[in-house]
């Protein structure tokens with residue numbers, strides 16, 4: 465019988481150190497995480513008890529943004545960088561439920577995501593999904609990758625998704641330039657979907673959270689809304705309601721939403737004119 469345990473799927477992967485993809489998976493209730501991830505995630509929850517809410521609200525934002533792009537903006541192609549581990553609301557699931565012909569390329573630099581990528585590749589027959597292991601900090605390599613070129617048609621609009629990944633890119637890696645390189649390669653009519661952790665509404669809790677991540681060897685660079693907008697939205701037309709906590713981006717219910725301090729994550733969608 466094939467060994468389908470997470471341990472078997474991750475042979476050769478260092479599970480003794482926490483990893484952001486697996487910590488996020490733990491926050492949103494997934495099963496692809498290990499003791500080291502859970503330990504650091506629990507430290508984060510002590511420091512910032514809203515972290516789980518923030519992660520879940522972020523995931524829901526991702527789903528609403530994809531639905532908006534397919535239903536209202538006519539987008540059929542997605543380049544999703546910093547995909548995370550397969551869970552609910554994957555980009556192709558949301559997009560292909562509306563148009564089975566939608567195409568998605570997933571990109572992540574975590575070998576564990578690669579080990580589980582089969583689940584991301586269950587495309588509808590009419591559409592396509594593909595996965596490449598690559599680093600957001602090398603946008604030229606992503607753009608030149610033959611799988612990306614074969615799956616997406618760069619003469620047609622593409623939605624670039626960088627959801628909950630920019631805060632892993634320190635200033636010295638120049639996230640604004642990375643995004644400019646990626647967006648330059650997309651035709652007018654394309655979109656950017658981005659979200660970013662912030663300490664703006666809960667400085668003390670989030671700075672303790674950053675320390676909890678650092679204790680596990682993971683560096684986070686939180687940014688305020690202006691910094692986020694400078695990096696992600698320069699040259700784009702920001703889709704209403706603008707740069708808001710992810711829970712406030714076109715929410716589907718009128719019920720009460722978690723506070724900005726709990727969510728601690730900005731989201732925005734930009735249109736490339």
Ligand SMILES: C[S@@+](CC[C@H](N)C(=O)[O-])C[C@H]1O[C@@H](n2cnc3c(N)ncnc32)[C@H](O)[C@@H]1O
Pocket residue numbers: 484485488522523526545546547548549571572573574577598599600601626627628629632
């Ligand atoms: C918090 S998860 C977000 C998952 C998904 N985008 C979402 O919002 O639900 C961040 C993901 O970004 C990936 N990541 C972090 N740094 C990256 C980099 N430099 N290049 C590519 N992926 C990266 C991690 O491996 C992880 O899977």
